[in-house]
Amino acid sequence: MKHCIKSILLGLVLLCSSVYAKQTTIDGLQRSTPEQEGVPSSAILNYVNAVEQQNLGIHSFMLLRHGKVIAEGWWNPYEPELRHIAHSVSKTFTSTAVGFAVNEKLLTVEDKVMCFFPEYLPDTITPYLEQLAIKNLLTMADGQEPAPAYTMADGNWVKSYLSTPIVNKPGEKFVYSSYATYMVSAILQSVTGQTVLDYLQPRLFEPLGIRNILWEQSLEGVSCGGWGLRLKTADLAKLGQLYLQKGKWNGKQLLPVSWIKEATDVHIYQQPDLSAEECAKNDWALGYGYYIWRCRNNAFRADGAAGQYIIVMPDQDMVMAITSESPDMRAELSLVWDHILPAVKNKKLPNDKEAYEALKSKLSTLSLPKPFETIGSLQGKTMVRHYSVEPNERGIKQLSVKVSANECQLILVTNDATHSFTCGNGRWIRGETERNSPYFDSKRRNPVGLSPFSVAGYYGWKNENTLQLRLLYLEDNTSETFTISDDDGKVVVTLCTNSDNKGIQLRGYRNE
Template identity: 45%
Template sequence: MSSTRRDFIGQVGLTSLYFGLGASFSKDFFLHSATPLPRSTPAAQGVDASKILSFIHAIQQSKHEFHSFMLLRHGQVVAEGWWAPYAPDLRHTLYSMSKSFASTAVGFAVMEGKLKVSDPVVKFFPDERPASVSPELAKLTVKDLLTMSVGHEVDTSQAMRTEENWVKSFLAFPFKHQPGTQFLYNSGATYMCSAIVQKVTGQKIVDYLKPRLFDPLQIADMDWETCPKGINVGGWGLRVKTEDLAKFGQLFLQKGQWNGKQIVAPEWVEEATSFKIQQPAPEKPSRPNAENDWLQGYGYQFWRCRNNAYRGDGAFGQYTIVMPEQDAVLAITSESPNMQGQLDLVWEHLLPAFAPASASISSVNQQLQTTISSLALPLETKQLPSNWVKKISKRKFQLENNDMGLQNIRLSFSKGKCVVDLAGEKENYTINCGMGSWKTGETTFPGNELVVKPVSRASGIRLKKIAANGYWKDENTLEMTWRYIESAHNDVVTCHFSTEGIKISFVNSRVKLNPNNKDVRPELKGTLILG
């Protein structure tokens, strides 16, 4: 490492390198210096449209549920699409893709001389440190947090989220290894990065990033979950739009420049995205290590990829993939059971699209546009006849006592629509459900949290955008899909009717993807109220 880079990472003082940082930030400067991402065509940017088309076809034939993608080449959007009912104006829960934004907040604090990555973590929390500080905890640095090499045996985030004071919980965790020596994916480490930035700046990182990152990139309406102490959780819980992910990737591809201005120091971009530590290989690998995108090294909350690319990623398939050699960026939101499989599709179909393209074929371009404009998730439109519609419409079912606190349910049917009214102990909920089509709305129904379960004792998001569709699966069974369209997930709600009453089951898509998921709700039972 050069002495210049070493000084930047260890002692930094780049305050005067670009535009004064900190006190000299100007809101007007940022708002007027940024412009939306420009649009172009694949051919104009040297991209083979047929390869993008094959990528989409491969998605449709796979088990991956994509919600959106946006592909950039030379800073231009050459292809973008959303699978209905997802749409460009909707945010999407990023899960661990949030970590790369949290890392960038640390970068700004380093650039402004507020901290160094070599700083010991306990330095920032004199009131939360254990009475006896172990040698390992004393050695733990900000860099160890950023590189997921804390030295713990397990991810601390699960245990932390049951406590009121997450910082204190993290600092009390025992060590198995010396800090900086062993990689272990640890969302608690990212939370601590967020807590440190808030400690030295006096701002939550979502607010700290606003004038430094979000405003110049014209990223608006973002929100980020907080812990009980009002600290952004860092390692998950951020929501932004697909284009915002693409902008973030393009900023890093451009070495921190945006509209001719240096937003992030190029030294930080290089340091954050370059190899820092090797992930341990599995004992029984399913593929050669060289073909595993989770074994290419880790930076500062960024993963290295095959093909000399790097990425931020989040559970169920939220991505910002930066491909420097191709001068390209790919943003994806989705719900997938196999994130490696998604990356395989990218390398198989999109990587060849950047090779010197043959003459553009207008029919392929038109076919691509037609395909993109018709993207939609499977929608059940069949409507079997059921005598229950007339028997139960607008009538209430009294529900037995249940953990969800629901007291009764009423279903009101009209042409092409079913309105579901749920009465709770403290709150009532209404879901407008299309019969053969999506009906969109908002709800505070607690069936599916966008970020983490309420047991986490973190501040989540109550009002959720929802798209709902239903159909009669058979004479006695109404099946509805409730998609929480600013998250990756959905509930399949099944109502089975009989002379004894109603039985209602809720199955969340997270449970389908992960059989070990414990978020399983019991079946509800109810009887029709007479009169």
């Protein structure tokens, strides 16, 4: 009996060891403890608690010191193997592709933009268009103001861009423009014969072990460049580590040190009229490189809407990657400066078992706030309902709900297809769907080739006649909330998105 117990315990130890080994090698990054790399576990725990107290909507983070992951966390239903939209962090991958092309002598940053697209030039070539160089695109100083905002209906974006008036001398004024980055992507495609996504595969993604990524394209088949990249948190951290290591990875120099310096140097100031004192407090005014922001504490970062970050801290030999749906990007960044940076030491720290265990416990139980509560008396309510609704802008013709104690299945019949989602009662249930999320309602966004999409569902009863369901599209930071009110067979469905809280109402009736 004792021998059996001993064998079982040994098996459990080996099992736990193998699980841990798999966890530490699945993304190719080494792991260590915070104290081993000179960072108190208590400081990281304080950071995580502050994130939640301020309700900053962070989905994940990964902190590296001396090239090793010392803390990482995903707020359920997010998880390590899920892709997450990078928004404008995509731009930094595009400028990295420029670095490879420059190193291969396919182009220089001084090359004139118009030379790459003679077939799309307007009838009149203005002096400013003649002067416009790739470097001006890389530094958000292309001279167009306001920045263009093309839609799919505008046809070829390269042609539209070259026809848009340039009102400032190129290189003189910072005006943020995602379509400037699209032009860089189009230039790279013209000289390499490949999309930026394909061009980076053997040069960046394969050496860094970055796999299964997606990038939106225009209707012309050009990677959008300035937005639309979908990849994992670890992938963001790897790009930051590559820049921290001055272009070297696993002993091989992928990009020249000179390019890393050039890309991260200040080439233009975003708000040149601010005083030095004002700039010192503003992470958005300390200078801009090649789609890279300089920030406080001698750090630099890739930066995307709603709080997507790759923060590189050379003085501390540290990298932090963050994904989020943050309502306050400045507060999100400040928490890194306030809680983590001051605690970093240049030596190994004594083990702090209590703090380390508290941090591990916290990181293992992270979860997004509940979108809504279920009324206690309705916790176990079951029903099946089928509804037809009036014509609407979302193209929904019918919807059905099949509610059990633990799950609710939502079936949407649209003009084009039937889609099914499973939502958990008091918990998220992950799945996949071919249905486009609200992100793709924008006329600038092209979903072709990106599905199926990862999605998570949650439901709860608001009252006896009102069911609430939340669909969270995990790869692109958008969500839909269905509030279904049934009044003796007449139904009102209020459909809101995270970008439109007012939403629309769908009216209809129950099919008996």
